[in-house]
Amino acid sequence: MDHRLQWRAGRPADLDGWAALIARTAGVEQPAWFERRADLEQVLASTMNPAAANTILGIDGEGVARAYGRITKNPEGEKAIGYGAVDPGWQGTGIGTGLLGWMESVTRQRFAVDAMPGARPKLRLQAEEQHTHQAALFQAAGYRIVRYFNEMHRPLKDGVPEVVLDAALELVTFGPELHEPVRLAHNEAFQDHWGSEPRDHEAWGFVLNDPLARPDLSAVVLERATGRVAGYQLASHDAAIAGSRGYTEGYTDLLGVRREFRGRGVAQALxxxxxxxxxxxxMDQASLDVDSENPTGALALYTKMGYVAVSRSMAWDKEL
Incomplete structure (x- = not known):
């Protein structure tokens, strides 16, 4: 690691500087999404991934955060996921390589603690296609692309399709009484999705408490006879980023339909x-992100409904 920086775990007193580092980096790299202060508060509050062991910050001599890394891992998960950033003015100095080394070391430790028979430590990183400097870093460190994802936009000026929901189903606004039923439905709906792992209450709390979450723009389809969740659409809106992009968007973060309700127009209705x-x-447009090889045919559905792919991101894996 770069010896010009003091390296230590993130802590509450670092929140403002940590968030400012991420915002500076995002201002240059223009990612589709980046962590805010409220997201980092959740990171520090995690019991599954305690910050003391799973985060690292590089602080310069004037007390300014210049780099950070962190990993998350479910105890029974097949992978750890890494996140990080290097201040634009400090990139190209080897700090990114050092952060990857730290992430890999912590990933090995987490797999050793979890003691999963036969499991090989694996670290997954995500990068947007336009960020070629990240791709070069990952490739040089031995990572390989294992999946592509499409960011898709749908202009709202073109009107909205007419979809009639099955009479045995009803659509309601997402509210607190549905938090747990939707979590359970999500875990079922995503059992057959690549890379997905069940979300416990802490992981689901990250979804519910996302500072950009908009429950008023989110909905759930219920089976009338049983009250069972058939599907759900959880949305967010980033008002701050609209100025730099020149448009406003509602973003579908999660869309899922339980297997037994598929083929009944639930996703289209949502x-x-x-x-x-x-x-x-x-808002000007509806947006979402989809696995390019989604087994439910989601990509074809979104295209049929007028969504257009505007960018790609990749998942990079390395077995350690």
């Missing part, structure tokens, strides 16, 4: 409802 909610809130 997406058209989302479009209506976004348009009523004065």
């Amino acid at each position: 997406l058209t409802d989302a479009m209506r909610r976004f348009a009523a809130a004065g």
Whole structure:
């Protein structure tokens, strides 16, 4: 690691400087999403991934955060996921390579503690296609691309499709009483999705308490006879980023349909409802991200509903 920086775990007193580091980096790299102070507060509050062992900050001589790394891992998960950033003015100095080494070391430790028979430590990183400097760093460190994801946009000025929901189902706004039923539905719906792992209450709390979350723009489809969750659409809105991009968007963070309810127009109903909610809130477009090889045919569905791919990101893996 770079000896010009003091390296230590993140702590509450670092929140403002840590968030400022990420914002500076995002201002140059223009990612689709980046962590804010409220996200980092959740990171520090995690019991599954305690910050003392799973985060690192590089602080310069004037007390300014110049780099950070962190990993998350479910106790029974097949992988750890790494996150990090290096101040634009400090990139190209070997700090990124050092952070990757730290992440790999912590990943090995986490797998050793979890003691999963036959499991090989694996670290996964995510990068957007336009960030070629990250791709070069990952490739040089022995990572390989294992999956592509498409960022898709759908202009709302084109109107909203008419979709009639099955009479045995009803669509309602997402509220507190549905937090746990939707978590359980999500874990079932994503059992057959690549890379997905069940979300416990702490991981689900990150979704519910996301500072950008908009439950008023989110909806759930219920089976009338049983009250069982058939599907859900959880949305967010980033008002601050609209100025730099020149448009406003409602973002579908999670869309899922339980297997037994697939083929009944649930996803289409949820997406058209989302479009209506976004348009009523004065937004220019609906956006989402999809696994390019999604087994449910989601990519084809989104394309049929007018979504267009505008960028790609990649998942990079390395077995340690």
